[in-house]
Amino acid sequence: MGKVILEVRELTTKYVTRFREDVYAVDHVSLKVEEGKSLGIAGESGCGKSTLALSLMGYYFPPLHYISGDIIIDGRNISGMKPDDVRKSILGREIAYIPQAAMNALNPTQKVIHFIEDVVQAHDPTKSKKEIYEMARTLFETVGLPASVLQKYSVELSGGMKQRTVIAVAVILGPKVLIADEPSSALDVTSQKMVIKMLRDLMESGFIKAMIFITHELPLLYNVTDDIMVMYAGQIVEKGTAREAVFDPLHPYAKGLMGSIIVPEEGLRSARLTAIPGVPPNLKNPPPGCRFADRCKYVRPECRVASVPMREVGEGRMYRCVLSEKELREAYQNG
Amino acid sequence: MAKRDQICLEARGLTKVFGFGRNRTVAVDHVDLTLYEGEVVSIVGESGSGKTTLAKILLGLINETEGEVYFQGKKRDIRSYRRKQEYWKNIQAIFQDPFSSYNIFNKIDTVLLDCIHMRGGRGLPHAQKVEMMAEACRFVNLKFEELTNKYPFELSGGQMQRLMIARIFLLKPKILVADEPTSMIDACSRATILDMLMQLRNEIGMTVIFITHDIGLAYYVSDTVYIMERGRFVESGSADKVILTPSHPYTKRLISDVPKIYEEWDLSTV
Amino acid sequence: MKHTLRQVFRSGKFLFGFSIFVGLLLIVIIYPLLVPDDPLRIIGQGTFFPPGIYVNTYDSVNAATKYTLNLPEADVRRIESRLKQEDRLAMREWLTAAGIPESEIDIEDTERLLTLWNNNFDPKKSIPGMTNARRNYFIRLNNALKGLATSGDLILASKQAESGTLEETGIIKDTDYVNVSEVANVRVLVLGTDNFGRDMLTELVTATRVSLQIGFVAGLIATLIGLTLGLLAGYVGGLVDDIIMFFTNLFTVIPGFVLLILISYSIGQEQRGAFTVATVIGFTSWVWTTRAVRAQVVSLRNRDHVNLSKLSGHSIPHIILHDILPYIASYVVMALILQISSGILAEAGLSILGLGPKTTEVPTLGLMMRWAMIYQAHIQGNWWAYLPVLVTIALITFSMNLMNTGLDQVFNPALRD
Amino acid sequence: MKGYWKYFLNKLGWFVITFIFAFVLNFTLPRLMPGDPVAAIVSRLAQGMSNATGVQAIYQQYAELFGTNRPMHEQFFIYVRNVFRGDFGFSFSQYPRPVAEVLGASIWWTIALQFPAILVGWIIGNTLGALAAYLKGGFDKVLMPVSIFVSNFPPFGMAVILLAVFGVTLKWFPIAGGYGFDLIPSFSWNFIWSVFVHYQLPFWSIVLIAIGGQAIGMRSMAIYELNADYVKFSRFMGIKDRKIIGYVFRNAMLPQITGLALSIGTMVGGALVAEIVFSYPGLGYTLMNGVMGQDYPLISAATLIITIMVLTANFVIEILYGIIDPRIKAAQSEQ
């Protein structure tokens, strides 16, 4: 087992809607990412995965609010730190974030290099523009982006280029952890592949130590990350290696999710896709027991009583269900 | 499944040009297309390839710049709005975004009621109309009683898209153009939608044109696949042939760039 | 729909604006029921009577009951009101100039000062260096002081019809009082009168109503034109769009207010009823609504629900009515609100320039402002003649803009805080 | 860049066409007004004249001189020919003064009053709006209603109130004229100071009203921008809030520039009232006098100048805006 770069313990956050309603989108989430590993987070829209990505940064501004839990990056707990300290010494340096719609993540009226200057100087005001330019140019060339991009405005870049530029800017300070929230969902497949390649290269070259990759596209996740967690209604419901999670899911929801994967590969045409009826619960007032209970084929009375804890089966393998592994497998066998 | 005997819709040299002068862009470029009755055809292309434009031309929602469309052997004539209304009795659509497909100011059942009216049921007694709507809802696994008096925003995306299928169930068109009907739907609901579509196709024997960017999805649902790039069809044929043994470089690239789970996804080809 | 309304009424800004507006509306509706006077009736002979309670002198002199109040300070006040400190200083000035030694003049001793004055003042005497204005002042002062020293009773007399001789009919003592509630004729002029001698408050209320009507008519016309053209341009597109947009752009370049002046002048005052003015305003201010509606319609035209509506066999009018209009309704309502308030402002602006509605048919806020300014109320400090009008205009437009901002925040989620 | 040039020429062409239409309208509209301008001139001459034939002769003489006895289209072509020679003809109401001289004397006053006022109003309004969007809370809650209220005073209302308060009551500022009643224009400090002092009330009466509208617009834009993705990304890159606010305000302010062009369009109409209330010499008042005196050449020329001003302002701002805002430039070049 490698060195743990990022550890999150029982992190709970909420966001407040404009009608002043609290939405508990991240509910006691714990996770660990080891050095050189990447963790994928999968889930339907509205399950809280994007909120989780934001919460992991340890830097909160409305409408997101921190409630409890710890975030430990490379042994340093950042959840107790002052926001300005987090901003100065953590953001961008220790942990970096690639937003969901990276297309709009660059200030439209600013050249890329000027933004990089602002980023670098926000952490190290002593750096000269020339140094920063050199630094940026080197980085861009390393990741396969032409240096000319630096002198451009975001509107002058294509979608894929923009996305890769955002990633390059995000890692300019050499953060340990990279949190990528659906970085490729708006791109065509080729650009998507380039983005994934770039992320993989960054990991492999050790430029970033660990990555959390969030997407609803399971085949992509399977190809990008080492481990996969499945999120449902603000909670983690399943965790395992990518292979386990995709081919041998335990939680009934994960099972359903994986059964709906469509890839252009032989056998697919004859495969029967699974479907899960119903809709996820409203996170403004989630049910007391298992949050999947209403949609679960195997639901039992005890599911609805109290919150269901995670069960650990084997190293790093976990799921959240009242049924044991055996019971589940039997149930799946019987259809 | 495909009967492959009767040509249902045929397009010859279909072209759509937007703008003029230097702003001229050719969205659809001399496309030929033959649809047989009862067949499921996928048109696969990336964003900007012109597939949605093509779908709208076939639907008669926008006018082609050049080329002809033959419907059931006859040249399609939709020059007046009245003729278009006739044409639309035979061809229907499901759109990508269920949230923008509904008029948010109308109650759900008006969508279904419109269909009954369109099929000449305007004069039917109310109870019969309700029964027809309830039947359509049952077909897509929705409870009509729960839907009446509801507004679209009170439904989930999956439910809305199912209701769209119910609509088709009532209209029973010859051709259905499904423009990315599942791309805005969560993975777990996707299967339901697709299953219902296929079931409907089987029941009323309509032809389905499936527009999608997801090559896997196209493979999953269709008999015939057309690959579209920059307004042109670059490759077409049976689903198995096109997906499993692509011949055109574009098709090859497209397939190789999609992440897979059984085969190795080769990142080195970027 | 209900949901939206609820949201709208949850917006503080909207609610505040709405309350002001409804308040104004209520006043406009209720006040004429309580005070059914003709707003244009000239009651005052003279211009700009200040706000206050007007007690009929004739009736108070002849009041049935007279009360005697012995108020020690009454005398002092009476003298003070007619002989102010500055008057005393002026008297000293005149007396000194007339050659009375300064040591003899004690301006604090009223009685002595008056005696001295009465003995010496001669209006014909010319004092070197004295302006005519000053001379007139002393003559007026002298007249005002008459009878001040002799604080006797006033005798009421009436003329005998035949002989023309005076006959004493009563005596008024300086301690006589009447109770205002017992005087037959008392008129409260909350805002005084205007230059025509009309009751400002009654006129203002009517003017507010008329201005609101003008605003509504102008706003409705502008919005209707804007909506129709916008819908046509946006939905039909093509050549129609090009033509409409060309004219829209053209009328953006020729400033609306200038056009308004030209047209108003051309129509001529005899034709300019309030409604005509409103119509003209409406016909010159549709440009922005057209643009906004067109932009909305263009984005809606290709929406799937419109396509679906077509596919469901609906006719184009049906589609416009059911699938386009409801979507732009909130914008149209907002545009209407803005048009109404700018219509009210435009009327006021035109009236100020003398191009407003006919002066005498109905009062409008602009016309009241115009007459107040022609009679120089703002320079003579007759604030009641113009300030309430301005505040009313500002309140109307303020309330409407607040409502608009409120609506904007409800319909444009990005603006919500 | 080529696309941009095309855009430029395209716009220019459009403006030229608009100009031609506006020119025709400017010529036609005043001449559609009822009444006979020559009769009005003759009325001035004829008062007290007891000889009827003499009056008729004078009438003929002026009708011939001004060409009002010719058909409209003939008048138009004569007008066009003269305008091309830079000759706007004689002013009817100030005959024998040429129109060019009449306008030349008034237009600079209007420009000198309006441009700075509009600019200052724009700047102050935008600053306040931005602050309101950023600071929110009390500032926003107090400032916004106040600026809405102030901006809802009709322009003449503001002028009258300023005049009554600062001119008549407090006597801080002179209330009439463009410069001291006892001065002869000259290039001296005394004169400039006098102009400046006379400038204050009309200036602020315009500025105060402009502020409100601009502040409201800016606030909306800034709130919209504050929710943009690049703000979130910049925050997570550890950039200081103050810097981010800088991005936001610049981006929000750029669209506001179009508001400037609009203000110039409404300038003359708005100025009219201020000019009359403060007896300020200017174009608005000249135009109004022209209307009242049915001075066709003066009205046509004045409206023409206004049209040119609006067109130029629109054109310049559209071009300038394109140059300083890369988003717009890109959009323009693509067209």
Place this chain on the structure above:
Amino acid sequence: MRNKLFFLLSMLAVFAMLLSACGTPTPAAPAQPTEAPAQPKPTEPPAQPAPTEAPALKPGDPLPRQETLYFNGLQWGPVVCWNPYSSNCNNAMALVAGDNARVTMFETPYLYNMLDGKQYPLLADGDYTWNAARTELTFKIKKAAKWSDGTPVTAEDVAYTWATHVKYNTGTGAGNKDYIEDIVALDPQTVVIKAKLDANGKAVNPLIVSAYVSSNYVIQKAWTQKLEQRTGGDAAKFLADTAEDVVFSGPYGPFYADETKVVLIRNDKYWGQDASMWGKLPAPKYLAHAIFKDNAAGFAAFKAGEVDVSQQFNANIQDLWLKEGLPVSTYLPDPPYGIGASLPTAFFNLNSHGLNLVAVRKAIAMAVDYDTIVANAMANQSATFKQVPRSLMNPTPGEQALYDHAAVKDLQWAGKDYEGAKKLLDEAGVVDTDGDGWREYEGKKLSYVATCPNGWSDWQAAIEIVAAAGKEIGIEITTNYPEWSVYQTVVTKSDAPLPAGYDIFMMWSAGAGPTMPWGRIRNLLSSEWIGQPSNWSGNWGQYKNERVDELIKAIPNETDEAKLKEMYTELVKIYLTEVPSFTLMYRPQNFHAVNESVWTNFPHQDDGTNPPVPPLNLIDGWSIAGLYNLTLVK
């Protein structure tokens, strides 16, 4: 680039705000240390110190307040030209020829004094004389009279001026050539005006001939020839010339003119210093007129002491001294504050249904509440009809003495006499027959439109009150205010009946002048105006009465005062009986209010001047004498 732009913008903003922050009150015009000139009584010999060359005004220096007299209300737009032949110069400070001609720059042979109705010599030397047949009028030119270029004013100038007026068909030429045959110079000093003669060999109108000498300027022959040469005989060019180089004889000359003001400067070599005329120079070195956009602005300046003499209608002028204690005064200390000299009149369109009935006309006139018109529309700046009973005369003592008051006493109504009016109507059989509250005549409801030009505020207010009177007596009167351009075109077309909408309409009547009240009566009542395509004179209601025409024709040639009085009394009687039109208010020739914070000794009632100086802004006719009386306030 962008940064610079923003920087620039913000700098501008900061600058503007800084400046406004220190926008402290204007320093008052610095008091001039110059010695105030001694103030001579008009009868005193010249006490003026020898005119020293005053130091020239340096650029930026204010006009010395103590040497400048400021006006308002005369000039409403920029000065266009200085051409005394043109009527279009819009130059109210220098060029207003007429009954009370402005004589700052150009001078008339005589000065008319509206207070006593006499003509006093200016350029002329002594009174003019008529020959026995009253066909030729002779006067002499003062020897001392000089042009501004130093050359003497001669009779030849007078003659040439007339010839030029006729040649170029100017207003003066066109207006007088029916009455004046020719003007000739007998010798350099002697002018003879030959009247046009009628068939009987009598002068057509000696009254108009004698008015010529106080109403028309004498213009230098040499300069006129120069102008003719320059314009090459083109009449339009001749009249359109701006005449910057004009030669004049008056005490002031052009100094400065722009959009905001016009300033005249004293000609210190003015010939009038000669003992044969004033014996001194007028007191102010500068006459300045600020051009305001409206009355309000002018009033504000007057109130602030920036204007000395105000010739505009300032409502509630008395508040300035009663409430604000300002050193402001008017000719009379109490209402009507000035001397009424014109009779704004409501005309009846005699062709309108029912208005051909005297009873209807008179009933309407009787019902009108004149007190309210005077109090509200005129803000009391008009005598009431109780103070000056209605006639055809001005309230000036001179005119009032011209008719027999007692003889018409019963005809003079005071207004607001609803009962009397109703009685009159009832007697005439004009009653409400269908019970709708409105009276009918010949079965048709009496319904009229009362009108006056839009924006003429006091007239509009008066017309409103006329309309209100109709309601009281059962005659429907609505109001309507067309724009002036439309109104004047309609009203002055006397060759056609007035169109609908002009039943009762307001127009002016002539003010004070040497031909008055004859000229006014002619304007109001003479049928000679009917049928003119462009009638600017009067009788717009188209009244026709042969007896009246006879009297109007006879008066100019009548010299017997008793007979004149008889004739005038008869005219008043007819006017008050037939009521073809009715006076709504009295209006002064000029509104005249003065702010005495710098200058004083303005003309006012009983100011001891002899002849009395009329309240006409000190630049019109005899009122210019007032300029020589002004003194500075200590």
